Amino acid sequence: MAATARSLLDRLIQHAVGPxxxxxxxxxxxxxxxxxxxxxxxxxxATLSSSASPFPDNVYASLLHxxxxxxxxxxxxxxxxxxxxxxxxxxPSIFLLNRTIVTYARCGSPADARELFDEMPTRDxxxxxxxxxxxxxxxxxxxxxxxxxxMNSAGIRPKDVTLASVLGCCADLLASFxxxxxxxxxxxxxxxxxxxxxxxxxxxxxxxxxxxxxxxxFDLILHPNEISWNVIVRRYLExxxxxxxxxMFFQMIREGVKPLSFTVSNTLKxxxxxxxxxxxxxIHAYLLKTGFEGDNVVGCSLMDVYAKCGVVDDARQLFDxxxxxxxxxxxxxxxxxxxxxRVDEAEKIFEEMPxxxxxxxxxxxxxxxxxxxxxxxxxFFCRMWRETGKLDLVSLGLQLNACAGISDLDxxxxxxxxxxxxxxxSDKFFRNQLVDMYAKCGNLRNAEISFSIxxxxxxxxxxxxxxxxxxxxxxxxxxxxxxxxxxxxxxxNEFTFTTILAAxxxxxxxxVGKQIxxxxxxxxxxxxxxxxxxxxxxxxKCRLIExxxxxxxxxxxxxxxxxxxxxxxxxxxxxxxxxxxxFEEMKKEVAADNVTFIGVLLACVSQGYVDLGRRYFxxxxxxYGIIPRIEHYECMIELLGKYGWMVELEDFIxxxxxxxxIPMWIRIFDCCREHGNIxxxxxxxxxxxESNPLTPVQxxxxxxxxxxxxxxxx
DNA sequence: ATAGGGTTAG
Numbered sequence: 001m002a003a004t005a006r007s008l009l010d011r012l013i014q015h016a017v018g019p020x021x022x023x024x025x026x027x028x029x030x031x032x033x034x035x036x037x038x039x040x041x042x043x044x045x046a047t048l049s050s051s052a053s054p055f056p057d058n059v060y061a062s063l064l065h066x067x068x069x070x071x072x073x074x075x076x077x078x079x080x081x082x083x084x085x086x087x088x089x090x091x092p093s094i095f096l097l098n099r100t101i102v103t104y105a106r107c108g109s110p111a112d113a114r115e116l117f118d119e120m121p122t123r124d125x126x127x128x129x130x131x132x133x134x135x136x137x138x139x140x141x142x143x144x145x146x147x148x149x150x151m152n153s154a155g156i157r158p159k160d161v162t163l164a165s166v167l168g169c170c171a172d173l174l175a176s177f178x179x180x181x182x183x184x185x186x187x188x189x190x191x192x193x194x195x196x197x198x199x200x201x202x203x204x205x206x207x208x209x210x211x212x213x214x215x216x217x218f219d220l221i222l223h224p225n226e227i228s229w230n231v232i233v234r235r236y237l238e239x240x241x242x243x244x245x246x247x248m249f250f251q252m253i254r255e256g257v258k259p260l261s262f263t264v265s266n267t268l269k270x271x272x273x274x275x276x277x278x279x280x281x282x283i284h285a286y287l288l289k290t291g292f293e294g295d296n297v298v299g300c301s302l303m304d305v306y307a308k309c310g311v312v313d314d315a316r317q318l319f320d321x322x323x324x325x326x327x328x329x330x331x332x333x334x335x336x337x338x339x340x341x342r343v344d345e346a347e348k349i350f351e352e353m354p355x356x357x358x359x360x361x362x363x364x365x366x367x368x369x370x371x372x373x374x375x376x377x378x379x380f381f382c383r384m385w386r387e388t389g390k391l392d393l394v395s396l397g398l399q400l401n402a403c404a405g406i407s408d409l410d411x412x413x414x415x416x417x418x419x420x421x422x423x424x425x426s427d428k429f430f431r432n433q434l435v436d437m438y439a440k441c442g443n444l445r446n447a448e449i450s451f452s453i454x455x456x457x458x459x460x461x462x463x464x465x466x467x468x469x470x471x472x473x474x475x476x477x478x479x480x481x482x483x484x485x486x487x488x489x490x491x492x493n494e495f496t497f498t499t500i501l502a503a504x505x506x507x508x509x510x511x512v513g514k515q516i517x518x519x520x521x522x523x524x525x526x527x528x529x530x531x532x533x534x535x536x537x538x539x540x541k542c543r544l545i546e547x548x549x550x551x552x553x554x555x556x557x558x559x560x561x562x563x564x565x566x567x568x569x570x571x572x573x574x575x576x577x578x579x580x581x582x583f584e585e586m587k588k589e590v591a592a593d594n595v596t597f598i599g600v601l602l603a604c605v606s607q608g609y610v611d612l613g614r615r616y617f618x619x620x621x622x623x624y625g626i627i628p629r630i631e632h633y634e635c636m637i638e639l640l641g642k643y644g645w646m647v648e649l650e651d652f653i654x655x656x657x658x659x660x661x662i663p664m665w666i667r668i669f670d671c672c673r674e675h676g677n678i679x680x681x682x683x684x685x686x687x688x689x690e691s692n693p694l695t696p697v698q699x700x701x702x703x704x705x706x707x708x709x710x711x712x713x714x
Numbered sequence: 715a716t717a718g719g720g721t722t723a724g
Contacts, residue, residue: 262716269717297717304718331718338719362719369720394720401721432721464722498723505724533724561724 029055036062045075054086060096068106076103080116091121098130105134110143129162141169145178152185160191167204176208183217195221199228206235211244230263233270242270246279253286261297268301272308280305294323300332307336327353331360338367362394369398374405393424400433404440412437428457435462439469460490468499476503480512494525501534510542529555533562540569549578560590567599571606579603580612594626601635605642613639614648630661637664641671650680662691669697676701 028051035044044063048055060083067075080100083092097120104113113134120127128151135144148166151158158166163186170179183201191197198221205214218224218232229252236245249267252259259267264287271280284302292298299322306315315336322329330353337346343364350356350364361384368377381399385391396419403412416434419425425434431454438447451458451466463486470478479500486492497516504513517535520527527535532555539548552558552566563586570579580603586592592600597620604613617636620626633656640649653660653668660668665684672681678701685699 260716265717300717326717328718335718357718359719364719366719392719397720427720429721436722459721461722466722468723493722495723502724528723530724535724537724559724565724 029059032059033062036066039066041066041070041072041075045078048082049078052086054088057093057096061099064096064099064103068103071107073104073107073109073112076100076107077112094120094122094124094127098124098126101127101130101134102137105137108138110134110138110140113138125156125159128156129159132158132162133165136165136169139172141172144169145173145175157189158185160194160197163191164197164200167200171204171207174208176205176210176213179204179208193222195223195225195228199224199231202228203231203235206231206239209239211236211239211241224257226257226260226263229257230260230266233263234266237266237270237273242274242276245270246276249283258290261292261295264292264295264298265301268298268305272301272305275309277305277309277311280309293321296322296324296326296329300329303329303332303336307339310340312336312340312342327355327357327360330354331357331363334360334363334367338363338370341371343367343371343373356388358388358390358392358395361388362392362398365395365398369401369405372405374402377402378406378408378411391418393419393427393430396424397430397433400430400437404433404437407441409438409441409443412441428454428459431457432459432461432465436465436469439465440472442469442473444469444473444475458489460486460493460496463490463492464495464499467496468502471499471503471506476506479503480509494520494528494531497525498531498534501531501538505534505538505541508542510538510544513538513542527551527555529557529559529562533565536562536565536569540565540573543573545569545573545575558586558589560593560596563590564593564595564599567596568602571599571602574606576603576605576607576609580607580609592624592626594620594629594632597624597626597628598631598635601632601639605635605639608643610639610643610645633660634664634667637667637671641667641675644671644675646672646675646677646680650677653680660687662688669699673700673702 028047031047032044032055035041035047044066048063060079063079064076067079080097083096083100087093097116101113101116104110104116113131117123117127117131128147132144132148132151135141135147144166148158148162148169163182167179167182170176170182179201186192186197186201198217202214202218202221205211205217214232214235218228221228224232229248233245233248233252236242236248246267249259249263249270252263264283268280268283270276271283280302287293287295287298287302299318303315303318306312306318316333319325319329319333319336330349333349334346337343337349346364346367350360353360361380365377365380365384368374368380377398381391381395381402384395396415399415400412403409403415416425419430424430431450434450435447435454438444438450447466447469451462454462463482467479467482467486470476470482480503483492483496483500486496497520500516501513504510504516513535520531525531532551535551536548539545539551548566548569552562555562563582567579567582567586570576570582579599583592583596583600583603586596597616600616601613604610604616613636617628617632620628620632636652637649637660640646640652649668649671665687669681669684669688672678672684678699681699681701685697689696
């Protein structure tokens, strides 16, 4: 390169002649500063490279500064080589080299930083500090910690900032034992009290979920500043102690510290987590008094509290009053409506919003998924791709849920492939969704493959999805083996137990079912409506209907499925009367669906209420707008046939909107033999024999011991 | 060290 050749020449001349009074370096220094001031890094570097003499330290420092904000690794390398090559005393300022180390890290190359560190003939304390910060910045906490321990054994005193960054690394590594040692060092070097270090100690204990220690440290801080308060609130929130987070916030206010908006927002997140509407309102009042109205961060969190607590209209009011709405506030409003199940209003907001990003699209997509609008979700997903050309792993994961919901294996595979091509498929959430999609679509082999690929990331959710796949596709026996394998790797939760209970119900494993029930009670699991549903189902299938009824009665929020389970359970256990009573009670709380009517009709079968059953059957379409399915027709055939209403049965068959199935014909055939309906019985025989000519049946009426009695009446 | 979207059950 010409510039390099000229620089070399300049340097030779300079050596031969000696520095002049007005050296060219002085003029190029001001040129470089001028370029840096106007933000022209390229020209500044060009000027630097064309000069073969050293510059004052502040020129290099300013160059490094701009390199780091431009993240330009190649330019840092140029600055470093100039610095090393032309330094007057053949060893450049250690201070500048330390700066260079950090700059390399900021430009994304801890390797360059380490190379420079290793090559430096003399280092000072700052060099170690720089290299440790460089590792911390580059997300290499292990390297940072081990370098710190080398530094410590070399007897070099760390600066407070170094200690702070090493503490941060301990947090990344969740290494509370290291954090404790560093805490001791801080005390030993006498750095305390120092709000920044104190707060870092609180932060590291909190991140390691050692909340008692975090709090102890916090209480020792003489004058916690707003950042210290922010840290303790946030740590409580993330450790799952929403109540403590709220208490700390109120204490902060009492002590007269004005919170950062992040602190307010974190406290509000705590409120929405535990549905603390009252506290949310109090904070709202405080915010109005202290002038937070225009703050979007705070506004969005408050909207979230209102939406989660079911007063979405308050959220809407807040939204309407926001002085300058941005994408985030619009998106918050969408998820607010989604949280309350008002998807149509979420749609309206979505259509009205002036600009959208991936997250806004995902918010509405999540709404469709949450309320089982799978086709709508798929259409929306396609529209998103068509209109924006953008998707991310959350959109794909949601779409996988839709595929699982409608058992669309082909589309699921396409999504899998798309994620694979974008190198997105290593995400744990996404992988769990993949396992679930394959399991729900019945492709257990692919579910197992996806499951084994994520070996090191597997959690309770992954196991739950796989196990529920086994049960759904008739492999209930395998669940116990899977459960014990699971326990070697992770801890089962109520989802797991619910699934295992379903297996127990399927294959009548009463003992295991009882054990799980007892285990949950002993270990303080709260039995929600879903767990109770599984217990009710297990006990009623295993013929312990009394247990089932007791568990049902202990639940206060009874949804459709729970009602259906107990109604079916009673009918199945021959307690038709009780089923029908429960059905009458149910109607006051929730709307019946087609499953309910299977239970109701079976109850009539068990009690011999033929006429009542016919009326219920007619009411399905007349009153409830529920179209009878094959199961309901089967129940009616059973009801009429079992009790010998042969005229009505023949009429019913005549009016069927479809040809009876072979199992139906077989049941009709048997009833006709028992109750003596030759015409229908021979018709049934004809259909059965057509479907299976190898073992034909012959119709004949079973002779009765006593007199023959037609049971049919009007 | 910066708001908004995502996983499993009857």
